[in-house]
Amino acid sequence: MLTMDDIVREGHPALRKVTEEVPVPPSEEDKNTLKEMLEFLQNSQDPEMAEKYDLRSGVGLAAPQLGINKRMFAVHVTDEKDRLYSYGLFNPKITRHSVEMTHLEGGEGCLSVDREVPGDVPRYKRITLEGTTLEGEKVRLRLRDLPAIVFQHELDHLNGVMFYDRIEEEIPETDKKDDGAL
Numbered sequence: 001m002l003t004m005d006d007i008v009r010e011g012h013p014a015l016r017k018v019t020e021e022v023p024v025p026p027s028e029e030d031k032n033t034l035k036e037m038l039e040f041l042q043n044s045q046d047p048e049m050a051e052k053y054d055l056r057s058g059v060g061l062a063a064p065q066l067g068i069n070k071r072m073f074a075v076h077v078t079d080e081k082d083r084l085y086s087y088g089l090f091n092p093k094i095t096r097h098s099v100e101m102t103h104l105e106g107g108e109g110c111l112s113v114d115r116e117v118p119g120d121v122p123r124y125k126r127i128t129l130e131g132t133t134l135e136g137e138k139v140r141l142r143l144r145d146l147p148a149i150v151f152q153h154e155l156d157h158l159n160g161v162m163f164y165d166r167i168e169e170e171i172p173e174t175d176k177k178d179d180g181a182l
């Protein structure tokens with residue numbers, strides 16, 4: 001099983017690479033790796049497993065965070081209506097997105113970043129994302145709010161982008177308007 005020791009930290013070159021498409025149908029090796037990534041997320045959200053193996057809770061994990069230069073990530077997140085989005089995806093891409101933006105209240109974190117980085121990370125509020133599942137099926141997902149934020153965070157990892165790259169400069173107090181926070 002994967003643990004925090006398998007996750008590379010900021011400064012590792014793998015986190016700044018634009019990753020390579022995965023040949024589909026995916027190989028057994030790639031499927032097993034992606035299954036392990038999904039299992040890591042499930043374990044990290046299980047209090048007993050997280051304590052036993054010292055796992056940081058995660059809702060997403062991308063291959064570059066394991067030093068693997070492949071376009072694949074896992075997401076295991078529940079939305080505000082308690083709907084579970086649990087996917088291992090190969091070659092994901094955003095095909096449509098809203099003009100409307102959102103951000104995670106309190107900012108974002110990253111399993112590859114061992115420090116707090118304050119600031120709003122602007123994300124599309126709604127996205128349509130396509131990819132290939134662990135079962136080798138093409139899938140089109142329409143996502144909004146937290147699940148959409150998570151998928152965008154993971155897709156950024158496949159393009160060598162870290163969440164703090166997107167944090168905008170502070171707006172002077174007098175110019176602030178309602179910021180549409182989630």
Ligand SMILES: O=C(O)C[C@@H](Cc1ccccc1)[C@H](O)SCc1ccccc1
Pocket residue numbers: 057058059060061062104107108109110111112149150153154157
């Ligand atoms: O490092 C990663 O990619 C996993 C991140 C993904 C993530 C962070 C912030 C916003 C969206 C996605 C970890 O899941 S950080 C821990 C976490 C847990 C619950 C909600 C948000 C972040």
Ligand code: NI
Pocket residue numbers: 109110111112153157
């Ligand atoms: Ni991250």
